[in-house]
Amino acid sequence: MAREVLVIGGNRYFGKRLIRSLLAAGDRVTVLNRGSAAPPPGAAHLVADRDDEAALTAVLGGRTFDVVVDQVCYTPRQAAVAARVLAGRTGRYVMTSTVEVYEHQDAAAAVTEAAVDPRAVAVDLGLPWTDPEFAAAHYGEGKRQAEAVLAAAPGLPYVAVRVAHVIGGADDFTGRVTHYADRLRAGEPVAVTVPNHPATYVHVDEIAAFLHWVTGQEFTGPVNAASHGPLTTADIVDAVAGALPGGPYRARYTPAGPQEAASPFSFARSYGMDNSRAEELGFRFSRTGDWLARAVAETLEGN
Structure with missing residues (x-):
């Protein structure tokens, strides 16, 4: 049965592969971005700034989705907007996170997801997250706090895919x-x-395949993705x-x-990430x- 899938951003590199894979599987895919690039053929296209809550709400209208894949959620502010707009409108919300959430763990062994529990991460929406230089300099912290916002959001079954360094x-x-x-x-x-x-590390095709696989599962919470x-x-x-x-x-x-x-x-x-989960x-x-x-x-x- 075809699913309604919304992909926010991510219209290049492994995001582009993910979209093509979803389309090939028969899903109806809508790509939302700021209009910088058209999605692959076969996908619907919505144009809005995901940081603008009013614009995001307006462009989505009354649409609901089986799955949302958020490829460009970098800060807790962005996560908070997404949670307010999409809670109750999707059966599954998949955030592309990063190995950088473990930047403060320096263990000899590969770390498991439990090393950073989003439910225990403090969120500070007052930090200058809209400043591109600040957000870039605090990339790992932004992703950690974004995960924390999603973990606390009611009505939003989420997965945070913590992606290893991508090559290929x-x-x-x-x-x-x-x-x-x-x-x-x-x-x-x-x-x-x-x-x-x-x-x-993970190959670019493998992380696209993993994200596609995650959209069809039922588990929630963080999951490491690494070869x-x-x-x-x-x-x-x-x-x-x-x-x-x-x-x-x-x-x-x-x-x-x-x-x-x-x-x-x-x-x-x-x-190093442990991919056992x-x-x-x-x-x-x-x-x-x-x-x-x-x-x-x-x-x-x-x-």
Whole structure:
């Protein structure tokens, strides 16, 4: 039976894959964004600023949805608006969250969802969340507080998908993989943090598949989404070196200085997530070693 699905934002990268997957499964998909990009063919399109409660309420009218997937909820203010507008109008609300909610956990073992309980997170709507610089600098805190707002909202069965670092796809717009390609080609060293810890990752197609799977489940609360097998900075750089023509290339590493930003995928603390809950619920994640070389190659081909 076709479902009514609303996707808020997320019309590129793995969000675009999710929308196409939902459409292919026969769902009726409506994409809501500020009009910056049209959705994939087959999806309906609503234009509104999700931060503007009156505009959001007006554009949705009397619509109800089986599932809402919110790809662009970054702050507790945005979550509060969504909760007020959508409570009682959807059977399931899926928020795309992040591994960054664990930024204050630096455990030797991979962390479970219990490490950050949204019901125990304090919410401060008085902080300058509408200031883009503040919101960007407090990305993890914004996501934590957004989850907390949703957890406390009545009439809104929510899931917070805590997404690992995403790699892959010719449409990767982040520039993180190409950063390493540029350094290797130029013979320049890669700046890393000291210490430099491994982290958990997920392929762009796999996270889209996971989000699609979540829309059809009944569980609620936070869930970690990560492939098996943490990766180090060197793992990723070696994969980039192997994908570049004209090699061989050999990476050199240097400690990031006080005024120097470390390279992407270089972390001074552990960013490992335990994916046991998702797997116990029925989803089977791949292993990073099965797709890393392919993910890097397809990204470099597209850039």
